[in-house]
Amino acid sequence: MPKITFFTHEGKEFTVEAPVGSTVMEAAIRNSVPGIEAECGGACACATCHVYVDKAWQEKTGEPSPNEEDMLDFAFEVRPNSRLSCQIRLRDEFDGLIVRIPERQG
Amino acid sequence: MPESIETDVVIIGAGPVGLFAVFELGLLDLRAHLIDILDKPGGQCAELYPEKPIYDIPGWPVISGQELTDRLLEQIRPFDPVFHFNRMVERVDRRDDDGFRVVTDEGDEFSTKAVVIAAGGGSFQPKRPPIRGIEDYESGSVFYSVRRMADFEGQRIMIVGGGDSALDWTLNLAPRAERVTLVHRRPDFRGAPDSANKVRALAEAGEIDLLIGQVAALEGEAGMLSAATVKLVEGGEKRVEISRMLPFFGLTMKLGPLADWGIELRDNLIPVDTEKFETSEPGIFAIGDINWYPGKLKLILSGFHEAALMAQAAKRIVHPDEKVVFQYTTSSSNLQQKLGII
Numbered sequence: 001m002p003k004i005t006f007f008t009h010e011g012k013e014f015t016v017e018a019p020v021g022s023t024v025m026e027a028a029i030r031n032s033v034p035g036i037e038a039e040c041g042g043a044c045a046c047a048t049c050h051v052y053v054d055k056a057w058q059e060k061t062g063e064p065s066p067n068e069e070d071m072l073d074f075a076f077e078v079r080p081n082s083r084l085s086c087q088i089r090l091r092d093e094f095d096g097l098i099v100r101i102p103e104r105q106g
Numbered sequence: 107m108p109e110s111i112e113t114d115v116v117i118i119g120a121g122p123v124g125l126f127a128v129f130e131l132g133l134l135d136l137r138a139h140l141i142d143i144l145d146k147p148g149g150q151c152a153e154l155y156p157e158k159p160i161y162d163i164p165g166w167p168v169i170s171g172q173e174l175t176d177r178l179l180e181q182i183r184p185f186d187p188v189f190h191f192n193r194m195v196e197r198v199d200r201r202d203d204d205g206f207r208v209v210t211d212e213g214d215e216f217s218t219k220a221v222v223i224a225a226g227g228g229s230f231q232p233k234r235p236p237i238r239g240i241e242d243y244e245s246g247s248v249f250y251s252v253r254r255m256a257d258f259e260g261q262r263i264m265i266v267g268g269g270d271s272a273l274d275w276t277l278n279l280a281p282r283a284e285r286v287t288l289v290h291r292r293p294d295f296r297g298a299p300d301s302a303n304k305v306r307a308l309a310e311a312g313e314i315d316l317l318i319g320q321v322a323a324l325e326g327e328a329g330m331l332s333a334a335t336v337k338l339v340e341g342g343e344k345r346v347e348i349s350r351m352l353p354f355f356g357l358t359m360k361l362g363p364l365a366d367w368g369i370e371l372r373d374n375l376i377p378v379d380t381e382k383f384e385t386s387e388p389g390i391f392a393i394g395d396i397n398w399y400p401g402k403l404k405l406i407l408s409g410f411h412e413a414a415l416m417a418q419a420a421k422r423i424v425h426p427d428e429k430v431v432f433q434y435t436t437s438s439s440n441l442q443q444k445l446g447i448i
C-alpha cells in the first residue's frame with residue numbers, strides 16, 4: 001500500500017498507509033490527520049480538504065480538473081501546487097507522496 | 107406584527123429527510139410547513155452534490171442528489187407542503203398552551219404543535235473568506251449578500267470571488283458605485299461565460315478594475331474599511347481604497363441559532379431517543395444527520411426511518427384523542443385516498 005506523509009501547518013508529521021484507489025482525503029480522515037475537514041464527504045463540493053502537494057510530486061499527481069479548480073476558489077491561500085485531496089486518487093507510484101496542510105480550511 | 111401561520115408541524119430543513127417527513131406526517135393527517143435557508147428544496151443533495159450519484163437508497167441502485175430530491179417532491183405532493191425558503195429559524199419558544207412559536211430571521215411567525223429539526227449539518231451560511239481581521243468589519247463594511255442596494259450607492263466596493271454572485275453584483279453595482287474592483291484568484295471565472303465576458307469588457311473599458319490575485323490585508327478603523335491590499339498573481343501588491351467589501355466564497359454549514367433553543371446538544375448534534383426521535387424538549391424532534399443516538403449512522407435511509415417513527419409520536423401530540431391504527435399504503439383505502447390514488 002502506498003505511504004503518504006502529511007505535514008500540518010505547525011510542522012507535525014503523519015505518515016499513513018492507504019489502499020490504491022482510495023483518495024488522499026480518505027487517508028487523512030481514516031487516520032485522524034488534523035486539518036482536513038472534508039465537509040462534503042469527498043464530492044468535490046466544498047474545498048475543505050485543501051492540501052499543497054510537495055513540489056517533487058506535483059507532476060505525478062497532476063493538475064486539478066476544471067471542476068476542482070472552480071472549488072479551489074473557496075480555499076484558503078491557494079498556491080500553484082494546491083489540490084483538493086479528495087480528488088487525488090492513490091496509485092502504486094504515489095508511494096512516498098508528501099502533502100502539506102494549509103493553516104486553515106476555508 | 108405579522109400574522110402567525112397556524113400549522114400542525116414545522117419542519118426545519120427541506121433536505122431529503124425533511125421532505126420525507128412530510129410524507130410520513132401526511133399519512134397521519136398532519137399538515138407541515140418547511141423552512142429552509144437555501145432558495146430550493148434538497149438540502150445538501152441539491153446544494154453540494156446535485157449531479158453526484160448516491161448508491162445506498164433502497165430500491166435505487168444509483169440516483170443523483172437532484173433526482174432524489176425531485177422524486178421526494180413528487181412523492182409528497184399529495185400532502186401539499188408549504189415551503190418557506192431563504193429563511194433561517196431564529197427562535198423556537200414554547201407557548202403556555204404547550205405548542206410552539208417559531209420565528210424566522212425574515213420575521214415570519216408560525217404557531218405549531220410540534221417542531222421537527224431536520225437540519226442536516228446545520229444551516230448553509232456564507233463562508234467567511236480567508237482574510238485576516240475581516241470579522242472586525244462585518245458590522246459596517248463587509249457584507250456577504252446585498253440586502254439593500256442603498257448600502258452600496260456611491261461606495262468604493264471590492265467584490266471578491268469568481269462565481270455568478272461575484273460577476274452579477276459587479277455588473278449590477280458598477281453603475282451605482284463610485285468604483286468597483288473585482289478580485290479573483292485566477293483569470294478564469296466559474297460564473298456564466300456571458301457575465302464573465304461582460305465583466306471583462308467593463309474592465310477593458312476602464313469602468314471597473316479587475317485584479318487577479320488574493321486579498322492579503324485590510325485597513326480601517328472602528329469597523330469601517332478604508333483600504334485593501336491585493337497580492338497579485340503577476341507579482342507585487344496593489345493597495346486599493348475601499349469602503350465596502352462583498353466576498354463571495356460559497357457556503358458552509360453552521361449549527362446556527364438552534365444552539366440557543368434550550369435543547370441539549372452533544373458535540374453539535376442533538377441527542378434523541380430511538381423510539382420517538384424526540385429531543386430533550388418534549389414536542390421538539392430531531393431527525394437525519396443532525397441527531398445522535400447510540401449506533402447512529404449519518405445515512406439518508408436512517409433519516410427516512412427516523413421520520414416514520416417521529417411521525418407516530420408527533421401524531422399523539424397533535425391529535426392526542428385519536429387512536430392511531432397502523433396501516434399499509436399498499437392495502438389501506440384510507441391511506442390511498444390521502445395519496446390521491448383512489
